[in-house]
Amino acid sequence: MISKKRIAIKFVFVVLSYLLVSGYAKVRCTESEREALLTFKNGLIDEQGVLSSWRGNECCKWRGVECSNTTGHVITLQIYMDYVGELQGEVRSSLLELHHLNSLALSSIYFGGIPMQEFIGSMKHLQHLSLSGCNFSGSIPSQLGNLTNLSTLDLSGNYFGGIPFPEFIGSMKQLQHLSLRGCNFSGSIPPQLGNLTNLRTLDLSGNYFGGIPFPEFIGSTKQLQHLSLSCCNFSGSIPPQLGNLTHLCTLDLSHNSLSSISPFMFGSVFGSLETLHLSDNQFTGLMPSLRVFPSLIELDLSKNNFTGSVPLSIGQLSKLQLLDLSHNSLEGLVPPSIGQLSELQFLDLSYNSLKGLISESHFIKLNKLYRLDLSFNPLLMLDNAPDWSPPFQLNYINLARCNVGQFPKWIQTQMNLFHLDLSGANITDEAPIWLWNMSSSLHYLYLYENQISGTVPNISSMSIWCMDLSYNQFSGHIPSFPAYAYVVLLSGNMFSGSISSICKTLQENLNYLDLSNNQLEGEVPNCWENMPNLETLNLANNNFSGDIPLSLGDIYRLTILRMHSNNLSGELPNSLRHCQRLRFIDVEGNKLTGEIPTWIGQLNGMLFLNLRGNKLHDCFNNFTVLSGENEPLSALENEFIFRPTLIYKYLPAGPVPRIERYGYSSFQWKGKEYEYWKNIRLLKLIDFSSNRLSGNIPKSFSTMRGLRSLNLSRNSLTGNIILDIGELEVLDSLDLSRNQLSGQIPTSLAEIHTLGFLDLSNNDLSGKIPTSTQLQSFNVSAYAGNDGLCGDPLPKCPGDILRPPTTNSEENMKEKDGSIFSFMQEVGISMGFGFIFGFWGVIGSFIMKKPWRIAFFNMFDDTRDWLYVRIAVFVSKWRQS
Known part of the structure; x- marks a missing residue:
């Protein structure tokens, strides 16, 4: 009996469920709404098949479409893209046919920089509107103010071209969530925003409000729970009105120019605050x-x-x-x-x-x-027992510039370590064996500027992406590099022997290799095709010998080549002409011979060319290096070439180390040896000094408009200084000393107002030094050893002593008025008669009166003796000083 009742109940339940489901199944979207959606889809380019489900009659089952369970009308259209560009096209007005739509989200659909469509303001049933990351531009249509039922408005991530903040938003009093992040608004925030008393979330971050004070009226939105105003360029103090926001859970005011905090921050009004971000301001x-x-x-x-x-x-x-x-x-x-x-x-x-x-x-x-x-707390000391087992598992450790002392043994317990930075941590210890057997998760290892000793074993099986062991006391042979390494910096150690081990593995990812300032020797191996993506190679300050290998020409991305201060011989290989990205070549202080190759003239991006102190020779006339006008580097290119840390930045999932290290140590600048780090990227330099070059200075040098330093000293150059040298308008240093240059100094040299160092000494130059503020400011030594030169700061030229002064104003006056000339004739005649009578009046008296003659010449002799003594004393004192 009981079982029959149970069966009956189950039957009734099944029937009711069927009827219920059947009833819902009959509810489907209307034909007009289905057509409206398809028309909207036809306005989009969908190469990825994002809307592939939009087919058939049942549009309520399409992706992003939601219908009412009772009426079947479309009430929600939400299409969120994983990345911008998956869908692109236009927003078609067919959406107006969706009369019951209350939620519209088209986030990250790419609409190509067109203005936002005005018809959206006619969709008055909307309660939620999200058009974030759609690449709209222009202005926000005022018709959006008609959407008085909106509780959510998100237009973040569009570019509205610096327009003022739209005031009509202050009339949308039902708004609870407003996000206009990164919309490039300017000016000020209108006080009407204080009318949004129902606001729970306000995000205006990433707009530029021009240094205005923090808007006090935001304190009127007392229901606010999440406030983000980062990167808005607010100034002044955080006003006390913000203390009215007692429901705040999130407050983000980072990346502004705020300088003080009002006393409300010390009160007890923020008991519910969960997130407080005030970074990158000016608080004191x-x-x-x-x-x-x-x-x-x-x-x-x-x-x-x-x-x-x-x-x-x-x-x-x-x-x-x-x-x-x-x-x-x-x-x-x-x-x-x-x-x-x-x-x-x-x-x-x-x-x-x-x-x-x-x-x-x-x-x-x-x-x-x-x-x-x-990191960077130099007086902070780690005091952990050798057998300490920490309670955590870190993936990021940075103790750089702390006082670590011994290598921390507890680090070997960290199984998930991704980033380890112990650089400059005052470690005077031998590198432990377990360091080279760390887990496969370790990708960043920075130990530079310590006193860590020991050898580095074969680490080709490690997962390191960036490794910097430079400026320690590591010794032994260069190890095989990790297979996936992007950056390997081993400079400033005591590594010795050959580097032939680098030929054993293929280093497809290697981008930056620095082996400088070691004790390496032997020939530079000829296997650089194994590193096809290398951009920076530094082998400087070692004992390498032999030729520069031809296979360097296989590194088509090579940008910086530094091989200075070795014992390299032979010629610069012609294969380097294939490296069209080369911008920095330094082979100073080797034993290179032959001519300066003409292919260097085809490297139009060259910034720094240093061939100083070699044995390069032959005629110099046909040299055309850098003859074109180079485009200036962008800021990003400058940083990427000369800052290894920027290379780290672009590695997969890699954090940016905070130690800014640059790519050069020292070179000749303004006649002295300098160490340059930060400013090297701003320099454009050519140094061919101390070679055996002959011939004339090529005229093409005058076309190198961006050149800042030119050094051709200590060669055998002849001929004149090029007449158009003044075209080098940003030149800061010019050294042509110790050659056989002749002729006059070009007057155009006086037009280089940036010139801070000049040395033309020990040549055969002649004539007058051109007059300018710049050229007369240099010391006499800049022109010494040119017997034919004269003029300030050297002694005056003979013609300057004999020639009477003439001013332009006198000549102009003569040209303007002929009467001046006749007046001067009369004055000249009068002066002539006056001279005759005056001269013979005195001379005649001396002839007629002998006592007068004797008295006059005695006075003359006394004056001459007095003047001679005075001059001798002055010269003696001057020499002593």
């Missing part, structure tokens, strides 16, 4: 009290100028997951209470002046920590 003074933020999950106060110490109350923020106080002026000890933050995952105290010991107590409960950065 003591850090705000942290105990008033008990709910904080993320705290970022980095890149300011906060002073004082890390607050002891930091240990009370029990929910804290991210703590970034880096790039401030904090001093004192790191409180052990930081070790009580059991939820902490990200800890960055780098670039401060913290001091004292960091021991196990600072990490006692940090079992969730995955990133630790204490």
Whole structure:
């Protein structure tokens, strides 16, 4: 009996379920709405098949389409792209046929920079509108103000060309979520925004509001929970009105120019605040009290100028997951209470002046920590027991410029380590064997500028992408490099012997190789085809001998070639002409012979060409290097070529090291040896000094408009200095000394107003030094050894002494008025008669009166003797000084 009742109940349940499902199955989208959607689709280019499901009659099952369960009308159209460009085209007005649509999201569909369509403002039933990342431009149509039912508006990631912030948004009083991030608005934020009293989320980050003060009226939006105004260029202080936002959970004001915090930050009004980002501003003074933020999950106060110490109350923020106080002026000890933050995952105290010991107590409960950065605190010392087993598993460790001392043994317990930076950490220890057997996750290893000793074994099986061991005390042979390495920097060590081991493996990814300043010797191997993507090669300051290998010409991406201060011989190989990206060649201080090859003239991007101190010879007349006007490098190209850290930046998933290191050490500049690091990328230099060059200076040199330094000294050049040398309008240093140049100094040289160093000494130049502010400012030594030269700063030319002065103003006056000439004739006649009567009046008296003659010549002799003594004394004192 009971079983029959159960069967009956189940039957009724099945029937009702069938009827219910059948009833819903009959609800389907209308034909007009299906056609409207298909028309919208036809306006898009869908090469990836994103909307491949849009076929058949049942549009309610299409991707991104949602229908009402009761009426069947389309109520939601949401198409989100994984990346911009998967879909592109236009927004067609057929969407107006979707009369019941209340949610429209077309995020990251590429609409090609067209203005936003005005008809969208007629879709008055919309409650949610998201058109983020669609590449709209122009202005936002005012018709959008008609959408008074909107609770969500997201237009972020479009480019509205610096237009003022749209005031009509202040009339959309139902708005709860407003995101206009990265829209390139300018001017100011209209106060009408304070009318949005229902606002819960406001994101205006990434707009440029021109240094205006922080908008006080935002304090009127008292229901606000999430406020993001980063990268808006606000200035001044955070106003006290922000204290009205007692429901705030997220506050992001990073990357502005704010300079002070109002007292509200020290109150207790932000008990619910979970995220506080104030990084990259201009805040000064003591850090705000942290105990008033008990709910904080993320705290970022980095890149300011906060002073004082890390607050002891930091240990009370029990929910804290991210703590970034880096790039401030904090001093004192790191409180052990930081070790009580059991939820902490990200800890960055780098670039401060913290001091004292960091021991196990600072990490006692940090079992969730995955990133630790204490770098650039020189007085911070690590004090961990050799057998300490930390509670965490880090993937990022940065202790650069701390006082580490011995190589930390606890690092070998970190099985997930991705990035290890111990550079400049005062380590005086031998590299442990376990370091070279780290887990396969280690991709970045920075140990440079320590006193780490030992040898480096075969590490070809390691997963290293970037390895910098430079300026230590490593010895032995150069190891085989990791197979996937992009950057290998081993300079400034005591590696010795041959580098033939680099030929054993194919290094397809290697981009930057620096083996300079070691004790390497033998021939440079001829296997560079194994490194087809190499851009920078530095073998300088070693003992390499033999020829420069031909296979360097197989590296078509080669940009920087530095082989100076070796014992290389032979000629520059012609194969290098295939390296059309070369911008930096330095082979100074070798024993290269032959001519300067003409193919160098085809390298139009050349910035730095240093052939100084070799045995290059022969005629110099046909040299056409850099004869074209080079386009200036973009800022990115400059940085990428001369800063290894920028190379790190473009590696897969790689963090950017914070130590800025540049690509050069020293060279001749303005007659002296200089070390250059940061400014090398700004230099355009040619140095052919101390060779055996002959012939004339090529006229093509005058076309090198961007040249900043030209050094042709200590050769056997003849002929004249090129007349158009003044075309080198940004030249800062010119050295043509110790040649056999003749003729006059071109007057165009006086037109180079940037010239800061000049040496034309020890040639056969003659004539007057051209007059200019620049040329007369150099010392006499700049022109010494040219017997025919004269004029300031050398002694005056003979013609200058005899020639009476004539001014242009007198000549102009003579040309303008002929009466002046006749007047001067009359004056001249009068002066002539006056001279005759005056002269013979005196001379006649001397002839007639002998006592007068004797008295006059005695006075003359006395005056001459007095003047001679005065001059002799003055010259003697001048020589002594």
